[in-house]
Amino acid sequence: xxxxxxxxxxxxxxxxxxxxxxxxxxxxxxxxxxxxxxxxxxxxxxxxxxxxxxxxxxxxxxxxxxxxxxxxxxxxxxxxxxxxxxxxxxxxxxxxxxxxxxxxxxxxxxxxxx
Amino acid sequence: xxxxxxxxxxxxxxxxxxxxxxxxxxxxxxxxxxxxxxxxxxxxxxxxxxxxxxxxxxxxxxxxxxxxxxxxxxxxxxxxxxxxxxxxxxxxxxxxxxxxxxxxxxxxxxxxx
Numbered sequence: 001x002x003x004x005x006x007x008x009x010x011x012x013x014x015x016x017x018x019x020x021x022x023x024x025x026x027x028x029x030x031x032x033x034x035x036x037x038x039x040x041x042x043x044x045x046x047x048x049x050x051x052x053x054x055x056x057x058x059x060x061x062x063x064x065x066x067x068x069x070x071x072x073x074x075x076x077x078x079x080x081x082x083x084x085x086x087x088x089x090x091x092x093x094x095x096x097x098x099x100x101x102x103x104x105x106x107x108x109x110x111x112x113x114x
Numbered sequence: 115x116x117x118x119x120x121x122x123x124x125x126x127x128x129x130x131x132x133x134x135x136x137x138x139x140x141x142x143x144x145x146x147x148x149x150x151x152x153x154x155x156x157x158x159x160x161x162x163x164x165x166x167x168x169x170x171x172x173x174x175x176x177x178x179x180x181x182x183x184x185x186x187x188x189x190x191x192x193x194x195x196x197x198x199x200x201x202x203x204x205x206x207x208x209x210x211x212x213x214x215x216x217x218x219x220x221x222x223x224x225x226x227x
Contacts, residue, residue: 004156033215042118042204042218043157088156101172102147102216104156 003027006089006105014113019076021108023089031092032065032072033102038085046087047074079112086110116140118219120205126225127195135190135222137205145208146188147172147216148180150201157204163188164210195226 003026013019023032031050035043047058049065049072056063060077072089089105121136139146144165149157149172159172163182177199179191188207192199202223206216 006156009154031215035218040220042206042220045215045217048215090157101159101162104158106154106156 004089004091004103004105006108008108009106010109010111012111012113013079015079015081017079019079019083019110020073021087021089022071022073023091023105024071025091025103026070027093028069029072029091029093030069032063033090033092034061034063034072034074035088035090036085037088037107043088076110079110081112081114084110084112118205118207118217120203120219120222122222123220124223126227127192128227129196131195131226133192133195133224135192135203135205135224136187137189137219138187139205139207139217140186141207141217142185143207143217144185144210146182147206147208148178148188148190149204149206150174150199151204151221152201160190160203197226200224200226 006023033048034046036046037043047056047063052069053067054065063074086107086109088107090102118139147162148160151157158174160178161172161180163169166185169180181189202221204218204221206218208216
């Protein structure tokens, strides 16, 4: 089956610092998504990427679809306390039996100290 | 606009009991999904329904059944609950199976004793 490795597993940063996290896949993906999950809630979509090399921003968040189609990156600039949560990458394979279905990374737990 | 609504939010069962988790979406989406979330493992797909009238197994379907009741509703049933099924269950929907991002409900926290 599909495998997605997300790193780092957790991050402890000071307010105002920039954050970077990434995901790598064992297979080629045609869609990369980044979600954030707050405690007690479901994941909420942050950024969707559909094309290799695509760079997309959503406020202080920027994500990129790797040119190999096997990786993606999420950056958060000037972090604030409400950025705390779990960030998940998710990808959809380009073909085979997993076509159209999402595979999720294990998540990055972000803690921001004021 | 409610989006994806899941009921109940919390449930405790005894081993061997049965239960149905309900999910409804009001976004006129064609595809719906059930996931389970366990610590350190992200979300894993249990079953999905690409469109009304179809259902297919995901990554971890054993011990579960689903029903796509209509375009809005997709239920997940545990026929004989086991402690290994203690988890947080999320329902999601999307416009179509491919290319479209999924929108999630707030989850059902299920404990099986």
